[in-house]
Amino acid sequence: xxxxxxxxxxxxxxxxxxxxxxxxxxxxxxxxxxxxxxxxxxxxxxxxxxxxxxxxxxxxxxxxxxxxxxxxxxxxxxxxxxxxxxxxxxxxxxxxxxxxxxxxxxxxxxxxxxxxxxxxxxxxxxxxxxxxxxxxxxxxxxxxxxxxxxxxxxxxxxxxxxxxxxxxxxxxxxxxxxxxxxxxxxxxxxxxxxxxxxxxxxxxxxxxxxxxxxxxxxxxxxxxxxxxxxxxxxxxxxxxxxxxxxxxxxxxxxxxxxxxxxxxxxxxxxxxxxxxxxxxxxxxx
Numbered sequence: 001x002x003x004x005x006x007x008x009x010x011x012x013x014x015x016x017x018x019x020x021x022x023x024x025x026x027x028x029x030x031x032x033x034x035x036x037x038x039x040x041x042x043x044x045x046x047x048x049x050x051x052x053x054x055x056x057x058x059x060x061x062x063x064x065x066x067x068x069x070x071x072x073x074x075x076x077x078x079x080x081x082x083x084x085x086x087x088x089x090x091x092x093x094x095x096x097x098x099x100x101x102x103x104x105x106x107x108x109x110x111x112x113x114x115x116x117x118x119x120x121x122x123x124x125x126x127x128x129x130x131x132x133x134x135x136x137x138x139x140x141x142x143x144x145x146x147x148x149x150x151x152x153x154x155x156x157x158x159x160x161x162x163x164x165x166x167x168x169x170x171x172x173x174x175x176x177x178x179x180x181x182x183x184x185x186x187x188x189x190x191x192x193x194x195x196x197x198x199x200x201x202x203x204x205x206x207x208x209x210x211x212x213x214x215x216x217x218x219x220x221x222x223x224x225x226x227x228x229x230x231x232x233x234x235x236x237x238x239x240x241x242x243x244x245x246x247x248x249x250x251x252x253x254x255x256x257x258x259x260x261x262x263x264x265x266x267x268x269x270x271x272x273x274x275x276x277x278x279x280x281x282x283x284x285x
Contacts (some may be wrong), residue, residue, distance in 0.1 A: 021065035031142055032062045034095065036135040037152035044106060046270045052108045055086075057149065058104075059135055060093040069093045069103070070144075074133035076107050081117040084109045089136075095164055107131070111157065121157065125191045129155040136152040137250055158265065161194065161220065162187040164279035165203075165257040166227055173248045176237040180210065180247075184228045184257065188220040191265040195219050203232065206285070208243050210234060210255075 023168040039271045045052040054224055055074060061067050072091050086107050115122045134146040151275050166185040170178065188194050195217065202212040211232045220226055236244055246253055257279045264272040 030064070031137070031140050033058045033142065033145065034062065034067060034137065034147060036147035037151040038131060038149055039102060039250055041131065041151060043156075043267070045108075046156075046158060046159065046265075046267060047273065048111070050108055050110045051129075051155065051158075052106050054104060055105045055107055055131060055151075057103045057105060057135060058100055059093070059095050059137075059147065060100045062098060064097050066097050067095045067139070069095070069135055069137050071136040072103065072105060072133065073136070074105060074131055076109055076112060077130045077132060078127055079118045081118045081185060083113050083117055087272075098252060109155075114157070116170050124148070124157055125159075125189065126154045128158050129153060134273060147180075158270070159189045160273075160275050161196070161263060162189065163199070163259070163261060165278040165281045168253075168255050168281070168283045170247065171231075172242075175236065177233065179241065179242065180232040180234070182230045182232060182257075184230065185225055186218060186220060186228065187225040188222065191222050193219065193224075193267070195264045197262045199261040199263055201257060202208060204256045204258075205248055205253055206243060206246060208231040208240070247285065250284065250285065252284045254280060255283045256280045 029125065035093055036057060038055060039058040040056040042054045042056070043051060044054040053076070057074075059069065069092060072086070073089075074086045075082045082181065084107050086105050088105065091103065093101055093103045103253040114127070118127060121127055129152070131151040132149070134148055136144065136146050138144050163184060164188050166183040168183070169181040171181055172179045184223065185202065186196065194216070196219075197217060199215040199218070200212070201215070203210045211234065213230065215228065215230075218226065240245070260274060260276050262274045264270070
């Protein structure tokens with residue numbers, strides 16, 4: 001077979017290159033704008049001081065070629081104010097041809113910023129919030145583009161339980177001593193349940209100790225209150241005559257309850273947290 005001349009070979013190569021280039025240009029001419037959205041928002045970390053949301057950003061690529069992002073910019077807005085922001089201008093994510101990919105971005109909000117920006121937020125169990133932002137890409141023909149996204153949901157505002165002295169009852173009094181019954185009320189103001197892992201308490205009357213102790217494991221549902229009764233027995237020698245007369249008299253007696261508790265909300269992202277409490281109540285027997 002006769003070999004092709006060099007000029008003809010060059011001509012065929014040029015024609016092939018031109019045709020390939022035309023096909024590529026046709027693909028480029030069909031560039032479609034991708035879409036960005038928030039696929040999900042989960043709570044990554046939560047405490048009384050701050051909450052970290054994990055924002056799952058999804059980008060859909062309808063084109064016949066792969067794309068790469070060139071940055072992310074998200075704002076967390078509450079009541080018209082931007083209270084948290086995440087900027088990742090150099091974050092790269094590859095989106096396959098006619099496919100999609102996800103990027104999870106953490107956004108942390110300090111509750112003190114929320115309380116400063118939103119009047120009455122400290123007394124609420126939750127507030128509406130919104131996430132707005134852009135995903136940046138560089139597209140053939142279209143150049144640099146920003147894909148807008150938005151999302152709205154409800155943000156939980158956690159609170160410590162309220163532990164207070166509900167009542168003191170005098171069950172009996174004799175020359176050998178007295179028997180009291182102390183009622184502690186534990187209230188969970190949150191929209192989720194919690195467990196009191198341990199609770200240490202000390203009760204005083206007129207500045208003198210009436211007893212102390214520890215309670216173990218108390219489960220309290222969302223918005224629920226529970227009253228726990230604790231019996232106390234004190235001898236006359238432990239009380240002293242002045243306090244004995246005060247407790248068995250007709251005048252009101254001022255009692256003070258204080259202690260520490262370790263709680264664990266029914267949220268896997270919130271680690272057990274300790275706090276102290278104080279409560280006073282005047283009781284007449």
